[in-house]
Amino acid sequence: MGTKATASRRTFMKTAGATAVGALAAPYVKTAYSAGKLKLGLWDHWVPGANEALEQILTRWGENNGVEVTIDFITSIGNKLLLTAQAESRAGSGHDIYSHAFAMVPLFKHRLVAVDDVVEDILSSQGPIAEISRFSAFLDGAWRGSPSPTGTLSYPTVARRDLFLEHAGIDLTELFPASDSRDPAKIDGWDWEAFLQAAAGLHAAGRSFGAPLATTPDGSAWLAHLFASYGAAMVDEQGEVVVNSDAVREVLEYLIRIAEFMPNSVYAWDDASNNRWIISGEGGAIFNPPSAWAVAKRDNPDVARHIWHFDVPRGPAGRFRAFTSFFWGIWDFSENQSAARDLLRYVAEPEVVTQMLRASQGFDLPMIRSHYNHSQVWAEAEPPAGVLYNYAMLGDERTVFAGYPAPPEIGARIATQQILPTLAALVTQGGETINDAIGWAENELEGVLRG
Amino acid sequence: MRVLPPLLRRKPAVAVLMCVPLFALILGLVAYPFFHALFLATLNKAETAFVGLDNFSFLFGRQTFWMVVRQSLLFALVAVVFKALIGLAAAHAINTIPTKGQRKWRGMMLIPWVIPPALSTLGWWWLFEPTYSAINWGLTKLAVPAVPWLSDTFWARFSIILVNVWVGAPFFLIMYLAALKSIPGELYEAAEMDGAGPWQKFFHITLPMIRNIIAITTLFSIIVTLANFDIVRVLTQGGPLNTTHLFATYAFRVGIESGDIPLGAAVSLFMFPMLAILAFIILRNVRRRAASLA
Numbered sequence: 001m002g003t004k005a006t007a008s009r010r011t012f013m014k015t016a017g018a019t020a021v022g023a024l025a026a027p028y029v030k031t032a033y034s035a036g037k038l039k040l041g042l043w044d045h046w047v048p049g050a051n052e053a054l055e056q057i058l059t060r061w062g063e064n065n066g067v068e069v070t071i072d073f074i075t076s077i078g079n080k081l082l083l084t085a086q087a088e089s090r091a092g093s094g095h096d097i098y099s100h101a102f103a104m105v106p107l108f109k110h111r112l113v114a115v116d117d118v119v120e121d122i123l124s125s126q127g128p129i130a131e132i133s134r135f136s137a138f139l140d141g142a143w144r145g146s147p148s149p150t151g152t153l154s155y156p157t158v159a160r161r162d163l164f165l166e167h168a169g170i171d172l173t174e175l176f177p178a179s180d181s182r183d184p185a186k187i188d189g190w191d192w193e194a195f196l197q198a199a200a201g202l203h204a205a206g207r208s209f210g211a212p213l214a215t216t217p218d219g220s221a222w223l224a225h226l227f228a229s230y231g232a233a234m235v236d237e238q239g240e241v242v243v244n245s246d247a248v249r250e251v252l253e254y255l256i257r258i259a260e261f262m263p264n265s266v267y268a269w270d271d272a273s274n275n276r277w278i279i280s281g282e283g284g285a286i287f288n289p290p291s292a293w294a295v296a297k298r299d300n301p302d303v304a305r306h307i308w309h310f311d312v313p314r315g316p317a318g319r320f321r322a323f324t325s326f327f328w329g330i331w332d333f334s335e336n337q338s339a340a341r342d343l344l345r346y347v348a349e350p351e352v353v354t355q356m357l358r359a360s361q362g363f364d365l366p367m368i369r370s371h372y373n374h375s376q377v378w379a380e381a382e383p384p385a386g387v388l389y390n391y392a393m394l395g396d397e398r399t400v401f402a403g404y405p406a407p408p409e410i411g412a413r414i415a416t417q418q419i420l421p422t423l424a425a426l427v428t429q430g431g432e433t434i435n436d437a438i439g440w441a442e443n444e445l446e447g448v449l450r451g
Numbered sequence: 452m453r454v455l456p457p458l459l460r461r462k463p464a465v466a467v468l469m470c471v472p473l474f475a476l477i478l479g480l481v482a483y484p485f486f487h488a489l490f491l492a493t494l495n496k497a498e499t500a501f502v503g504l505d506n507f508s509f510l511f512g513r514q515t516f517w518m519v520v521r522q523s524l525l526f527a528l529v530a531v532v533f534k535a536l537i538g539l540a541a542a543h544a545i546n547t548i549p550t551k552g553q554r555k556w557r558g559m560m561l562i563p564w565v566i567p568p569a570l571s572t573l574g575w576w577w578l579f580e581p582t583y584s585a586i587n588w589g590l591t592k593l594a595v596p597a598v599p600w601l602s603d604t605f606w607a608r609f610s611i612i613l614v615n616v617w618v619g620a621p622f623f624l625i626m627y628l629a630a631l632k633s634i635p636g637e638l639y640e641a642a643e644m645d646g647a648g649p650w651q652k653f654f655h656i657t658l659p660m661i662r663n664i665i666a667i668t669t670l671f672s673i674i675v676t677l678a679n680f681d682i683v684r685v686l687t688q689g690g691p692l693n694t695t696h697l698f699a700t701y702a703f704r705v706g707i708e709s710g711d712i713p714l715g716a717a718v719s720l721f722m723f724p725m726l727a728i729l730a731f732i733i734l735r736n737v738r739r740r741a742a743s744l745a
Contacts, residue, residue, distance in 0.1 A: 078684075079708055086707050107710045214602075214690050265581035267691040268602035273582060280583075416709045422692060430604075430692045443514050447705070447714070450496060450509065 053359030145327025178386020229315025538623020
């Protein structure tokens, strides 16, 4: 008996040890089979056909992994994406995975589970992420969101090359060619003063530059790159209010000048207004991702074939382009976090990103640099040939968003309270002096900073 | 024949039972949200600590908040006055039509009130659209300059008040019409025999007889108009320059969109004491007048 018992114990120990070693050495086993359903609340894409492509990708993943995937596409018009997130976070129920634009991750970080394991896996296999994206989602030492396959975008200058040539004397295809032969010396002269001259020419021809000076995300976006290029900030990295500065005054003076060449309706524009402005043929230039061009291609091809995307003008502090990173986060009330993590890993794979790049006609910008190598979509987009070549940033532009360089939680509130467009409108439409407008901003920022 | 249980044979018990659904609705949809809002308004931004009335004192130092207070009062006063005047005039006009033809007019006049406001306001937004306004298209065809309906402070305020009056005037109309129909015709006949003219009949018979309805309707409308959300949200989102924000839309901006729920709750509760006092005074006067008439 005793011998048998000893032998059994030894056998057990050997078996257990071998199992443990085997388990540690075994490849990572996906656990999506362990759960049945995943509900996704995803951003409703501007580009026709992009939602359908994403739905196909996700449904196929669900079928292959035994997970029933349900998708709700939620528009960002009227801030519905943010409002739904707010409702779900407070109710503690809703989707498992949710799309978060940059300002939303800091706002909801207390309800988003850390996905360090997922993002570190992605970064270790696919290389580094854009610094501005890391700034948005790596909060208090943990990743609260994983790269989304759709939605990440930037705000280049979008203009009619025929009108620029005729009324501003600038050949956009020569200045920003659809090839690697751009001339940095020429591009260096593409600054906000040059843009002002071009805007004056377009305005005189009845084809004005238009950008929202209203409380809408696109309004904050283009003002973010304008302010940054003058070195003007609302709040600095330490969380101190620095709006009362010469740099801010300089930007506001510039805004007073350029607003004369913009339509009066910009004070009531929403995120779709600038798209309509250029698609209709009435506008000469806007700052926007390629959605306006993609829709014009369908609705007004005569306009689409003249559109060109290119770098944002340079200011005294450099050249910046507004950049919005989209993440997918897992709510802490999700009952299927294991499958959700698997899905986050899957949608960050280069094949998925490339498929979505094509489906979105180049609208979606990858936030992982290596993903740019997997697609020629910007080079191949047409008409006109090369229309999106310069959408993927090729020159000296740095990325920025409204509220930068303030800490993410503060920056997010500067963006959501739309302080930049209101400040701009106060001096360009409201008749306030620059000092009074800055005083208003200081007062508002107290609310943003309060604990 | 089935006999009811003893409890259900007692009228007070049945009355209480039948009121239970109403009490449940009031508790769930009025009392709980109200006390929860009070609770939220006493927390810090992270909702982790009790701060008493700090959120209110913080609001009192905000320029934008005081602008919202002024705008909300202006919006409510102007809109309620116009709704009351238009409602009274329309009610009188319909009341003079022979009874047989009144129904279709009543139905048509009620349409703005019965359409969901978010939907009808979207229709108005298309008319006022900042760049491609349908009204402006018509104006320019007539060689009249386009109007900046939503991008200029004056016109944006005008637009939201206009839409609010359009939506709300039928409520006054239907209330006043019901009140006018309850006035005994003998009073007017007696006045006519005494040689009273139309204005004398209006000021000495009509107005005193519908005074209570006017008071209650006005009180109700002030409360609803001050709490308006959908019209501003759809038409202007509070712009331009925050000059069309009302309490509800501003509370939404700071509370929901910017994630400062306690401050948003404080904004939305700000008018409560004033409205409560106003309601108390108006309802007390109504009760007194009703008692004196009885």
